[in-house]
Amino acid sequence: xxxxxxxxxxxxxxxxxxxxxxxxxxxxxxxxxxxxxxxxxxxxxxxxxxxxxxxxxxxxxxxxxxxxxxxxxxxxxxxxxxxxxxxxxxxxxxxxxxxxxxxxxxxxxxxxxxxxxxxxxxxxxxxxxxxxxxxxxxxxxxxxxxxxxxxxxxxxxxxxxxxxxxxxxxxxxxxxxxxxxxxxxxxxxxxxxxxxxxxxxxxxxxxxxxxxxxxxxxxxxxxxxxxxxxxxxxxxxxxxxxxxxxxxxxxxxxxxxx
Amino acid sequence: xxxxxxxxxxxxxxxxxxxxxxxxxxxxxxxxxxxxxxxxxxxxxxxxxxxxxxxxxxxxxxxxxxxxxxxxxxxxxxxxxxxxxxxxxxxxxxxxxxxxxxxxxxxxxxxxxxxxxxxxxxxxxxxxxxxxxxxxxxxxxxxxxxxxxxxxxxxxxxxxxxxxxxxxxxxxxxxxxxxxxxxxxxxxxxxxxxxxxxxxxxxxxxxxxxxxxxxxxxxxxxxxxxxxxxxxxxxxxxxxxxxxxxxxxxxxxxxxxxxxxxxxxxxxxxxxxxx
Numbered sequence: 001x002x003x004x005x006x007x008x009x010x011x012x013x014x015x016x017x018x019x020x021x022x023x024x025x026x027x028x029x030x031x032x033x034x035x036x037x038x039x040x041x042x043x044x045x046x047x048x049x050x051x052x053x054x055x056x057x058x059x060x061x062x063x064x065x066x067x068x069x070x071x072x073x074x075x076x077x078x079x080x081x082x083x084x085x086x087x088x089x090x091x092x093x094x095x096x097x098x099x100x101x102x103x104x105x106x107x108x109x110x111x112x113x114x115x116x117x118x119x120x121x122x123x124x125x126x127x128x129x130x131x132x133x134x135x136x137x138x139x140x141x142x143x144x145x146x147x148x149x150x151x152x153x154x155x156x157x158x159x160x161x162x163x164x165x166x167x168x169x170x171x172x173x174x175x176x177x178x179x180x181x182x183x184x185x186x187x188x189x190x191x192x193x194x195x196x197x198x199x200x201x202x203x204x205x206x207x208x209x210x211x212x213x214x215x216x217x218x219x220x221x222x223x224x225x226x227x228x229x230x231x232x233x234x235x236x237x238x239x240x241x242x243x244x245x246x247x248x249x250x251x252x253x254x255x256x257x258x
Numbered sequence: 259x260x261x262x263x264x265x266x267x268x269x270x271x272x273x274x275x276x277x278x279x280x281x282x283x284x285x286x287x288x289x290x291x292x293x294x295x296x297x298x299x300x301x302x303x304x305x306x307x308x309x310x311x312x313x314x315x316x317x318x319x320x321x322x323x324x325x326x327x328x329x330x331x332x333x334x335x336x337x338x339x340x341x342x343x344x345x346x347x348x349x350x351x352x353x354x355x356x357x358x359x360x361x362x363x364x365x366x367x368x369x370x371x372x373x374x375x376x377x378x379x380x381x382x383x384x385x386x387x388x389x390x391x392x393x394x395x396x397x398x399x400x401x402x403x404x405x406x407x408x409x410x411x412x413x414x415x416x417x418x419x420x421x422x423x424x425x426x427x428x429x430x431x432x433x434x435x436x437x438x439x440x441x442x443x444x445x446x447x448x449x450x451x452x453x454x455x456x457x458x459x460x461x462x463x464x465x466x467x468x469x470x471x472x473x474x475x476x477x478x479x480x481x482x483x484x485x486x487x488x489x490x491x492x493x494x495x496x497x498x499x500x501x502x503x504x505x506x507x508x509x510x511x512x513x514x515x516x517x518x519x520x521x522x523x524x525x526x527x528x529x530x531x532x533x
Contacts, residue, residue, distance in 0.1 A: 053431055076433030083427050093299070093474075093481040094424065102424070105417035106432040112417045138479040158432065 006194040012061035039215035045198040080155025080163035092140040125153035145176035165197035181208040279390040283496040291489030294470035307464035308357035312338040315364030318371035335448035388459030388511030458511040
Protein backbone atom coordinates (compact mmCIF):
# COMPACT_ATOMS: atom_id res chain seq x y z
CA UNK A 1 0.00 0.00 0.00
CA UNK A 2 2.69 2.47 -0.97
CA UNK A 3 0.10 5.04 -2.09
CA UNK A 4 -1.17 5.83 1.43
CA UNK A 5 2.35 6.60 2.62
CA UNK A 6 3.53 10.18 2.46
CA UNK A 7 7.13 9.08 2.87
CA UNK A 8 8.58 5.75 1.88
CA UNK A 9 12.32 5.16 2.13
CA UNK A 10 13.66 1.72 1.33
CA UNK A 11 17.20 0.55 1.79
CA UNK A 12 18.76 3.96 1.20
CA UNK A 13 22.55 4.16 0.97
CA UNK A 14 24.53 7.36 0.54
CA UNK A 15 28.29 7.40 0.18
CA UNK A 16 30.64 10.36 0.47
CA UNK A 17 34.14 9.72 -0.88
CA UNK A 18 33.61 5.99 -0.67
CA UNK A 19 32.53 6.16 2.98
CA UNK A 20 28.91 5.37 3.80
CA UNK A 21 27.10 8.37 5.32
CA UNK A 22 23.82 6.50 5.43
CA UNK A 23 23.52 2.70 5.52
CA UNK A 24 20.42 0.84 4.56
CA UNK A 25 17.90 3.35 5.83
CA UNK A 26 14.25 2.36 5.70
CA UNK A 27 11.64 4.72 7.06
CA UNK A 28 7.96 5.28 6.45
CA UNK A 29 5.60 8.04 7.39
CA UNK A 30 1.86 8.46 7.13
CA UNK A 31 -0.56 11.34 7.24
CA UNK A 32 -1.00 12.92 10.68
CA UNK A 33 2.27 11.62 11.97
CA UNK A 34 5.13 13.45 13.63
CA UNK A 35 8.38 11.60 13.27
CA UNK A 36 11.59 12.72 14.86
CA UNK A 37 14.95 11.59 13.61
CA UNK A 38 17.46 12.08 16.41
CA UNK A 39 21.15 11.50 16.39
CA UNK A 40 24.51 13.09 17.02
CA UNK A 41 25.98 15.75 14.76
CA UNK A 42 27.65 14.12 11.80
CA UNK A 43 25.35 11.11 12.11
CA UNK A 44 23.72 11.72 8.75
CA UNK A 45 20.57 13.61 9.75
CA UNK A 46 21.07 16.42 7.27
CA UNK A 47 22.13 13.95 4.59
CA UNK A 48 18.88 12.08 5.09
CA UNK A 49 16.86 15.29 4.77
CA UNK A 50 18.75 16.23 1.62
CA UNK A 51 18.07 12.84 0.10
CA UNK A 52 14.36 13.19 0.86
CA UNK A 53 14.33 16.69 -0.62
CA UNK A 54 16.13 15.44 -3.71
CA UNK A 55 19.12 17.72 -3.14
CA UNK A 56 21.74 14.96 -3.26
CA UNK A 57 21.95 11.82 -5.36
CA UNK A 58 21.95 8.52 -3.53
CA UNK A 59 23.79 5.36 -4.39
CA UNK A 60 21.25 2.70 -3.63
CA UNK A 61 17.65 2.37 -2.54
CA UNK A 62 14.46 4.20 -3.17
CA UNK A 63 12.96 7.38 -1.73
CA UNK A 64 9.37 8.23 -2.54
CA UNK A 65 7.66 11.34 -1.24
CA UNK A 66 3.90 11.66 -1.70
CA UNK A 67 4.15 8.81 -4.15
CA UNK A 68 6.76 10.57 -6.32
CA UNK A 69 10.48 9.91 -6.51
CA UNK A 70 12.52 12.34 -4.39
CA UNK A 71 13.60 15.42 -6.32
CA UNK A 72 10.76 15.17 -8.82
CA UNK A 73 9.58 18.60 -9.98
CA UNK A 74 6.05 17.47 -9.12
CA UNK A 75 7.13 17.87 -5.49
CA UNK A 76 7.98 21.57 -5.82
CA UNK A 77 5.72 23.44 -3.47
CA UNK A 78 4.43 20.20 -1.93
CA UNK A 79 6.94 19.94 0.91
CA UNK A 80 7.02 22.66 3.52
CA UNK A 81 10.59 23.17 4.67
CA UNK A 82 12.04 24.86 7.71
CA UNK A 83 15.80 25.33 7.35
CA UNK A 84 18.18 25.13 10.26
CA UNK A 85 17.86 28.33 12.26
CA UNK A 86 20.06 30.90 10.62
CA UNK A 87 21.20 34.22 11.92
CA UNK A 88 19.01 36.93 10.51
CA UNK A 89 20.00 40.52 10.17
CA UNK A 90 18.09 42.65 12.64
CA UNK A 91 17.55 45.26 9.93
CA UNK A 92 16.29 42.89 7.27
CA UNK A 93 13.81 45.01 5.30
CA UNK A 94 11.01 42.44 5.49
CA UNK A 95 7.87 42.21 7.55
CA UNK A 96 6.66 38.85 8.83
CA UNK A 97 3.92 38.90 6.18
CA UNK A 98 6.46 39.35 3.39
CA UNK A 99 8.27 36.24 4.57
CA UNK A 100 5.05 34.21 4.65
CA UNK A 101 4.11 35.50 1.18
CA UNK A 102 7.33 34.13 -0.33
CA UNK A 103 5.99 30.65 -0.96
CA UNK A 104 2.89 32.13 -2.61
CA UNK A 105 5.10 34.00 -5.07
CA UNK A 106 7.35 31.00 -5.67
CA UNK A 107 5.08 29.31 -8.16
CA UNK A 108 3.69 32.35 -10.00
CA UNK A 109 4.06 32.99 -13.70
CA UNK A 110 5.32 36.20 -15.25
CA UNK A 111 3.05 38.37 -13.22
CA UNK A 112 3.95 38.45 -9.55
CA UNK A 113 0.76 39.59 -7.90
CA UNK A 114 -0.99 38.48 -4.74
CA UNK A 115 -4.71 37.94 -5.34
CA UNK A 116 -7.44 37.47 -2.75
CA UNK A 117 -6.79 33.75 -2.34
CA UNK A 118 -3.09 34.37 -1.70
CA UNK A 119 -3.85 36.93 0.98
CA UNK A 120 -6.34 34.57 2.61
CA UNK A 121 -3.73 31.83 2.73
CA UNK A 122 -1.17 34.18 4.24
CA UNK A 123 -3.64 35.35 6.88
CA UNK A 124 -4.77 31.86 7.79
CA UNK A 125 -1.17 30.63 7.94
CA UNK A 126 -0.30 33.45 10.37
CA UNK A 127 -3.41 32.62 12.42
CA UNK A 128 -2.44 28.91 12.50
CA UNK A 129 0.86 29.74 14.16
CA UNK A 130 -0.64 32.38 16.51
CA UNK A 131 1.24 35.20 14.81
CA UNK A 132 -1.72 37.13 13.40
CA UNK A 133 -0.83 40.28 15.31
CA UNK A 134 2.77 40.24 14.14
CA UNK A 135 2.16 40.27 10.39
CA UNK A 136 3.43 43.82 10.04
CA UNK A 137 6.35 43.50 12.44
CA UNK A 138 9.83 43.57 10.92
CA UNK A 139 11.01 39.96 10.74
CA UNK A 140 14.44 40.81 12.11
CA UNK A 141 13.03 42.19 15.37
CA UNK A 142 11.06 39.04 16.25
CA UNK A 143 12.32 36.59 18.87
CA UNK A 144 13.77 33.23 17.83
CA UNK A 145 10.54 31.42 18.65
CA UNK A 146 8.43 33.96 16.77
CA UNK A 147 10.66 33.68 13.71
CA UNK A 148 10.31 29.89 13.73
CA UNK A 149 6.54 30.35 13.77
CA UNK A 150 6.65 32.78 10.86
CA UNK A 151 8.81 30.33 8.90
CA UNK A 152 6.30 27.56 9.68
CA UNK A 153 3.56 29.89 8.42
CA UNK A 154 5.56 30.45 5.24
CA UNK A 155 5.58 26.69 4.67
CA UNK A 156 1.89 26.39 5.56
CA UNK A 157 0.93 29.15 3.13
CA UNK A 158 1.44 26.78 0.23
CA UNK A 159 -0.75 24.15 1.90
CA UNK A 160 1.74 21.27 1.81
CA UNK A 161 0.78 17.75 2.88
CA UNK A 162 4.20 17.28 4.40
CA UNK A 163 6.68 19.36 6.37
CA UNK A 164 10.36 18.79 6.93
CA UNK A 165 12.13 20.62 9.73
CA UNK A 166 15.88 20.76 10.23
CA UNK A 167 16.83 21.21 13.90
CA UNK A 168 13.89 23.48 14.64
CA UNK A 169 14.63 23.77 18.38
CA UNK A 170 18.12 25.24 17.95
CA UNK A 171 18.33 28.60 19.63
CA UNK A 172 15.01 28.28 21.45
CA UNK A 173 14.79 28.22 25.23
CA UNK A 174 12.93 25.33 26.89
CA UNK A 175 9.65 27.23 27.16
CA UNK A 176 9.76 28.31 23.51
CA UNK A 177 10.69 24.76 22.50
CA UNK A 178 7.72 23.24 24.30
CA UNK A 179 5.29 25.71 22.81
CA UNK A 180 6.84 25.16 19.39
CA UNK A 181 6.42 21.38 19.62
CA UNK A 182 2.87 21.89 20.83
CA UNK A 183 2.21 23.95 17.74
CA UNK A 184 3.58 21.17 15.53
CA UNK A 185 1.40 18.65 17.33
CA UNK A 186 -1.67 20.81 16.74
CA UNK A 187 -0.88 21.32 13.06
CA UNK A 188 -0.39 17.60 12.64
CA UNK A 189 -3.83 16.87 14.11
CA UNK A 190 -5.73 19.76 12.54
CA UNK A 191 -4.27 19.61 9.06
CA UNK A 192 -3.37 15.93 8.86
CA UNK A 193 0.24 16.89 8.14
CA UNK A 194 3.11 14.49 8.01
CA UNK A 195 5.90 16.16 9.95
CA UNK A 196 9.44 14.91 9.83
CA UNK A 197 11.98 16.69 11.95
CA UNK A 198 15.57 16.06 12.78
CA UNK A 199 17.10 16.99 16.08
CA UNK A 200 20.22 16.28 18.07
CA UNK A 201 18.11 16.58 21.19
CA UNK A 202 16.09 13.51 22.08
CA UNK A 203 14.70 15.10 25.23
CA UNK A 204 12.48 17.92 24.08
CA UNK A 205 10.84 16.26 21.14
CA UNK A 206 10.06 12.85 22.62
CA UNK A 207 6.87 13.92 24.37
CA UNK A 208 5.42 15.10 21.08
CA UNK A 209 6.69 12.67 18.46
CA UNK A 210 4.63 9.67 17.40
CA UNK A 211 7.77 7.84 16.48
CA UNK A 212 11.45 8.34 16.96
CA UNK A 213 14.22 7.08 14.73
CA UNK A 214 17.69 7.09 16.24
CA UNK A 215 20.16 7.70 13.47
CA UNK A 216 23.89 7.38 13.50
CA UNK A 217 24.68 6.29 9.96
CA UNK A 218 22.18 3.45 10.48
CA UNK A 219 18.81 3.54 12.13
CA UNK A 220 19.47 1.95 15.52
CA UNK A 221 16.03 2.31 16.96
CA UNK A 222 12.73 3.07 15.35
CA UNK A 223 9.51 3.13 17.33
CA UNK A 224 7.42 4.91 19.92
CA UNK A 225 9.37 7.34 22.07
CA UNK A 226 8.25 5.62 25.26
CA UNK A 227 9.89 2.42 24.01
CA UNK A 228 13.15 4.23 23.57
CA UNK A 229 14.34 3.15 26.99
CA UNK A 230 17.39 1.10 26.25
CA UNK A 231 20.28 3.12 27.58
CA UNK A 232 22.77 0.69 26.08
CA UNK A 233 21.34 1.24 22.63
CA UNK A 234 21.35 5.01 23.15
CA UNK A 235 24.91 4.87 24.37
CA UNK A 236 25.85 2.88 21.27
CA UNK A 237 24.20 5.40 18.94
CA UNK A 238 25.17 8.57 20.68
CA UNK A 239 28.31 7.64 22.52
CA UNK A 240 29.47 10.46 24.77
CA UNK A 241 26.56 12.61 23.59
CA UNK A 242 24.08 10.55 25.56
CA UNK A 243 24.16 12.82 28.62
CA UNK A 244 23.65 15.87 26.49
CA UNK A 245 20.76 14.24 24.65
CA UNK A 246 18.97 13.29 27.80
CA UNK A 247 19.83 16.46 29.62
CA UNK A 248 16.34 17.55 30.51
CA UNK A 249 15.23 13.99 31.20
CA UNK A 250 12.07 14.47 29.15
CA UNK A 251 12.50 10.90 28.03
CA UNK A 252 12.23 9.75 31.65
CA UNK A 253 8.94 11.60 31.98
CA UNK A 254 7.59 9.97 28.88
CA UNK A 255 8.63 6.57 30.21
CA UNK A 256 6.66 7.22 33.35
CA UNK A 257 3.67 8.23 31.27
CA UNK A 258 3.70 5.00 29.33
CA UNK B 259 27.96 87.58 -8.53
CA UNK B 260 27.82 84.01 -9.81
CA UNK B 261 25.21 82.97 -12.33
CA UNK B 262 21.94 81.55 -11.11
CA UNK B 263 22.06 77.75 -10.71
CA UNK B 264 19.13 77.36 -13.12
CA UNK B 265 20.94 79.33 -15.77
CA UNK B 266 24.10 77.28 -15.32
CA UNK B 267 22.09 74.09 -15.67
CA UNK B 268 20.45 75.26 -18.87
CA UNK B 269 23.80 76.24 -20.29
CA UNK B 270 25.40 72.97 -19.30
CA UNK B 271 22.64 70.90 -20.83
CA UNK B 272 23.32 72.58 -24.16
CA UNK B 273 26.73 70.95 -24.19
CA UNK B 274 26.21 67.62 -25.90
CA UNK B 275 28.71 65.62 -23.78
CA UNK B 276 27.20 67.00 -20.61
CA UNK B 277 23.67 66.32 -21.79
CA UNK B 278 24.60 62.71 -22.55
CA UNK B 279 26.31 62.35 -19.18
CA UNK B 280 23.29 63.85 -17.46
CA UNK B 281 20.72 61.52 -19.03
CA UNK B 282 22.99 58.51 -18.57
CA UNK B 283 23.37 59.46 -14.91
CA UNK B 284 19.58 59.64 -14.50
CA UNK B 285 19.16 56.14 -15.92
CA UNK B 286 22.13 54.72 -14.03
CA UNK B 287 20.75 56.15 -10.80
CA UNK B 288 17.58 54.09 -11.24
CA UNK B 289 19.59 50.97 -12.11
CA UNK B 290 22.01 51.36 -9.18
CA UNK B 291 19.20 52.24 -6.79
CA UNK B 292 17.48 48.92 -7.48
CA UNK B 293 20.60 46.79 -7.95
CA UNK B 294 22.06 48.10 -4.71
CA UNK B 295 19.06 46.74 -2.81
CA UNK B 296 19.91 43.18 -3.83
CA UNK B 297 23.66 43.65 -3.50
CA UNK B 298 23.32 44.84 0.08
CA UNK B 299 20.66 42.25 0.97
CA UNK B 300 22.76 39.42 -0.44
CA UNK B 301 26.01 40.87 0.91
CA UNK B 302 27.55 40.90 -2.55
CA UNK B 303 29.32 44.25 -2.30
CA UNK B 304 32.79 42.71 -2.42
CA UNK B 305 31.68 40.65 -5.43
CA UNK B 306 30.53 43.90 -7.06
CA UNK B 307 33.84 45.60 -6.33
CA UNK B 308 35.65 42.52 -7.68
CA UNK B 309 33.66 42.47 -10.91
CA UNK B 310 34.24 46.20 -11.39
CA UNK B 311 38.00 45.75 -11.06
CA UNK B 312 37.88 42.77 -13.42
CA UNK B 313 36.55 45.19 -16.05
CA UNK B 314 40.00 46.76 -16.19
CA UNK B 315 41.50 43.70 -17.88
CA UNK B 316 38.65 43.74 -20.39
CA UNK B 317 38.98 47.44 -21.14
CA UNK B 318 42.74 47.08 -21.68
CA UNK B 319 42.25 44.06 -23.96
CA UNK B 320 39.76 46.06 -26.05
CA UNK B 321 42.22 48.93 -26.38
CA UNK B 322 45.02 46.49 -27.18
CA UNK B 323 43.05 44.75 -29.93
CA UNK B 324 41.37 47.92 -31.18
CA UNK B 325 37.87 46.70 -30.28
CA UNK B 326 35.38 48.91 -28.45
CA UNK B 327 36.32 48.32 -24.77
CA UNK B 328 32.68 47.95 -23.78
CA UNK B 329 32.42 44.58 -25.45
CA UNK B 330 35.65 43.12 -24.09
CA UNK B 331 34.88 44.46 -20.62
CA UNK B 332 31.41 42.90 -20.68
CA UNK B 333 32.90 39.52 -21.61
CA UNK B 334 35.52 39.77 -18.84
CA UNK B 335 32.99 40.77 -16.22
CA UNK B 336 30.40 38.17 -17.20
CA UNK B 337 32.96 35.39 -17.22
CA UNK B 338 34.38 36.56 -13.87
CA UNK B 339 30.91 36.76 -12.32
CA UNK B 340 29.88 33.32 -13.52
CA UNK B 341 33.17 31.59 -12.72
CA UNK B 342 33.27 33.08 -9.21
CA UNK B 343 29.63 32.09 -8.66
CA UNK B 344 30.25 28.52 -9.81
CA UNK B 345 33.47 28.05 -7.82
CA UNK B 346 31.97 29.41 -4.65
CA UNK B 347 28.58 27.76 -5.24
CA UNK B 348 30.15 24.31 -5.35
CA UNK B 349 32.20 25.13 -2.27
CA UNK B 350 35.49 24.68 -4.15
CA UNK B 351 36.81 27.95 -2.77
CA UNK B 352 35.34 30.71 -0.62
CA UNK B 353 33.80 33.75 -2.29
CA UNK B 354 36.32 35.95 -0.56
CA UNK B 355 39.26 33.99 -2.02
CA UNK B 356 37.69 33.67 -5.48
CA UNK B 357 37.01 37.38 -5.81
CA UNK B 358 40.37 38.37 -4.37
CA UNK B 359 42.28 36.21 -6.82
CA UNK B 360 40.15 36.99 -9.84
CA UNK B 361 40.19 40.72 -9.72
CA UNK B 362 43.89 41.11 -9.16
CA UNK B 363 44.51 38.62 -11.98
CA UNK B 364 42.36 40.62 -14.35
CA UNK B 365 43.97 43.90 -13.33
CA UNK B 366 47.37 42.31 -13.89
CA UNK B 367 46.25 41.26 -17.39
CA UNK B 368 45.13 44.84 -17.96
CA UNK B 369 48.53 46.20 -16.94
CA UNK B 370 50.16 43.65 -19.27
CA UNK B 371 48.01 44.59 -22.28
CA UNK B 372 48.74 48.28 -21.72
CA UNK B 373 52.47 47.62 -21.50
CA UNK B 374 52.38 45.48 -24.68
CA UNK B 375 50.48 48.18 -26.56
CA UNK B 376 53.37 50.56 -25.83
CA UNK B 377 51.12 53.52 -26.34
CA UNK B 378 49.83 55.77 -23.64
CA UNK B 379 47.62 57.88 -25.82
CA UNK B 380 44.42 56.65 -24.23
CA UNK B 381 42.99 57.96 -21.04
CA UNK B 382 43.87 55.43 -18.32
CA UNK B 383 42.66 57.55 -15.42
CA UNK B 384 39.43 58.11 -17.37
CA UNK B 385 38.65 54.42 -17.12
CA UNK B 386 39.82 54.07 -13.55
CA UNK B 387 38.11 57.15 -12.15
CA UNK B 388 35.59 58.05 -14.84
CA UNK B 389 35.63 60.86 -17.36
CA UNK B 390 32.40 62.35 -18.62
CA UNK B 391 34.20 63.93 -21.55
CA UNK B 392 34.59 60.44 -22.97
CA UNK B 393 30.84 59.80 -23.04
CA UNK B 394 29.46 59.05 -26.49
CA UNK B 395 26.01 58.61 -28.00
CA UNK B 396 26.65 54.84 -28.01
CA UNK B 397 26.95 54.86 -24.21
CA UNK B 398 23.54 56.45 -23.97
CA UNK B 399 21.96 53.68 -26.04
CA UNK B 400 23.81 50.95 -24.14
CA UNK B 401 22.46 52.23 -20.83
CA UNK B 402 18.99 52.55 -22.34
CA UNK B 403 19.22 48.98 -23.62
CA UNK B 404 20.30 47.54 -20.27
CA UNK B 405 17.54 49.47 -18.56
CA UNK B 406 14.98 48.11 -21.03
CA UNK B 407 15.75 44.54 -19.95
CA UNK B 408 16.64 45.07 -16.29
CA UNK B 409 13.43 46.85 -15.26
CA UNK B 410 11.09 44.14 -16.64
CA UNK B 411 13.34 41.47 -15.10
CA UNK B 412 12.92 43.08 -11.67
CA UNK B 413 9.18 43.59 -12.17
CA UNK B 414 8.67 39.95 -13.15
CA UNK B 415 10.91 38.34 -10.57
CA UNK B 416 11.23 40.77 -7.67
CA UNK B 417 9.59 38.64 -5.00
CA UNK B 418 11.30 35.49 -6.15
CA UNK B 419 14.66 37.24 -6.02
CA UNK B 420 13.72 38.38 -2.53
CA UNK B 421 12.90 34.80 -1.48
CA UNK B 422 16.13 33.56 -3.03
CA UNK B 423 18.18 36.25 -1.29
CA UNK B 424 16.52 35.58 2.05
CA UNK B 425 16.63 31.80 2.08
CA UNK B 426 18.22 30.12 -0.90
CA UNK B 427 17.63 26.53 0.15
CA UNK B 428 13.91 26.85 0.86
CA UNK B 429 13.43 28.90 -2.29
CA UNK B 430 14.76 26.02 -4.37
CA UNK B 431 12.62 23.45 -2.56
CA UNK B 432 9.59 25.68 -3.09
CA UNK B 433 10.08 25.58 -6.84
CA UNK B 434 12.13 28.69 -7.62
CA UNK B 435 14.69 28.26 -10.39
CA UNK B 436 17.68 29.31 -8.38
CA UNK B 437 20.46 28.98 -10.91
CA UNK B 438 18.66 30.85 -13.69
CA UNK B 439 17.68 33.74 -11.44
CA UNK B 440 21.04 34.03 -9.71
CA UNK B 441 22.96 33.92 -12.96
CA UNK B 442 20.68 36.61 -14.40
CA UNK B 443 21.19 38.83 -11.38
CA UNK B 444 24.97 38.41 -11.66
CA UNK B 445 24.84 39.17 -15.37
CA UNK B 446 22.95 42.39 -14.67
CA UNK B 447 25.46 43.30 -11.97
CA UNK B 448 28.25 42.85 -14.52
CA UNK B 449 26.42 44.76 -17.27
CA UNK B 450 25.44 47.70 -15.09
CA UNK B 451 29.00 47.98 -13.80
CA UNK B 452 30.44 48.05 -17.31
CA UNK B 453 28.04 50.66 -18.67
CA UNK B 454 28.80 52.99 -15.78
CA UNK B 455 32.59 52.87 -16.13
CA UNK B 456 32.84 56.05 -18.17
CA UNK B 457 30.80 58.11 -15.75
CA UNK B 458 31.95 56.72 -12.42
CA UNK B 459 35.16 54.81 -13.10
CA UNK B 460 36.17 51.22 -12.38
CA UNK B 461 37.56 51.92 -8.93
CA UNK B 462 34.68 54.07 -7.71
CA UNK B 463 31.73 51.97 -8.88
CA UNK B 464 31.56 49.85 -5.75
CA UNK B 465 30.40 52.90 -3.82
CA UNK B 466 27.33 53.15 -6.03
CA UNK B 467 26.32 49.55 -5.45
CA UNK B 468 26.69 49.77 -1.67
CA UNK B 469 25.75 53.29 -0.60
CA UNK B 470 22.21 53.61 -2.04
CA UNK B 471 20.49 50.70 -0.30
CA UNK B 472 22.57 51.20 2.84
CA UNK B 473 21.19 54.73 2.92
CA UNK B 474 17.62 53.47 2.39
CA UNK B 475 18.10 50.89 5.14
CA UNK B 476 18.84 53.67 7.60
CA UNK B 477 15.31 55.01 7.32
CA UNK B 478 13.05 52.13 6.39
CA UNK B 479 12.34 48.69 7.74
CA UNK B 480 10.40 47.64 4.66
CA UNK B 481 11.83 46.99 1.24
CA UNK B 482 9.50 49.37 -0.62
CA UNK B 483 10.74 52.34 1.35
CA UNK B 484 14.33 51.16 1.12
CA UNK B 485 14.19 50.89 -2.68
CA UNK B 486 12.42 54.22 -3.21
CA UNK B 487 14.95 56.00 -0.97
CA UNK B 488 17.79 54.11 -2.56
CA UNK B 489 16.78 55.37 -6.02
CA UNK B 490 16.18 58.93 -4.81
CA UNK B 491 19.56 58.96 -3.06
CA UNK B 492 21.34 57.78 -6.20
CA UNK B 493 19.50 60.30 -8.38
CA UNK B 494 20.56 63.05 -5.99
CA UNK B 495 24.22 62.12 -5.71
CA UNK B 496 24.69 61.33 -9.41
CA UNK B 497 23.05 64.45 -10.82
CA UNK B 498 24.18 66.63 -7.90
CA UNK B 499 27.70 65.25 -8.23
CA UNK B 500 27.68 65.92 -11.96
CA UNK B 501 26.72 69.60 -11.64
CA UNK B 502 28.97 70.09 -8.64
CA UNK B 503 31.91 68.56 -10.49
CA UNK B 504 31.45 71.04 -13.32
CA UNK B 505 31.11 73.92 -10.92
CA UNK B 506 34.13 72.95 -8.82
CA UNK B 507 36.09 71.60 -11.78
CA UNK B 508 36.52 68.19 -10.11
CA UNK B 509 36.15 64.66 -11.58
CA UNK B 510 32.48 63.65 -11.77
CA UNK B 511 32.72 60.10 -10.39
CA UNK B 512 34.81 61.13 -7.42
CA UNK B 513 32.48 64.03 -6.66
CA UNK B 514 29.46 61.71 -6.73
CA UNK B 515 31.08 59.20 -4.41
CA UNK B 516 32.30 61.83 -1.94
CA UNK B 517 28.89 63.52 -1.95
CA UNK B 518 27.20 60.15 -1.36
CA UNK B 519 29.54 59.18 1.45
CA UNK B 520 29.09 62.52 3.22
CA UNK B 521 25.32 62.21 2.84
CA UNK B 522 25.36 58.65 4.16
CA UNK B 523 27.33 59.47 7.28
CA UNK B 524 25.32 62.62 7.92
CA UNK B 525 22.15 60.55 7.71
CA UNK B 526 23.67 57.92 9.99
CA UNK B 527 24.38 60.59 12.58
CA UNK B 528 21.04 62.41 12.52
CA UNK B 529 18.51 59.73 11.58
CA UNK B 530 15.71 58.91 14.01
CA UNK B 531 16.31 55.72 15.98
CA UNK B 532 14.75 52.69 14.38
CA UNK B 533 13.03 49.89 16.20
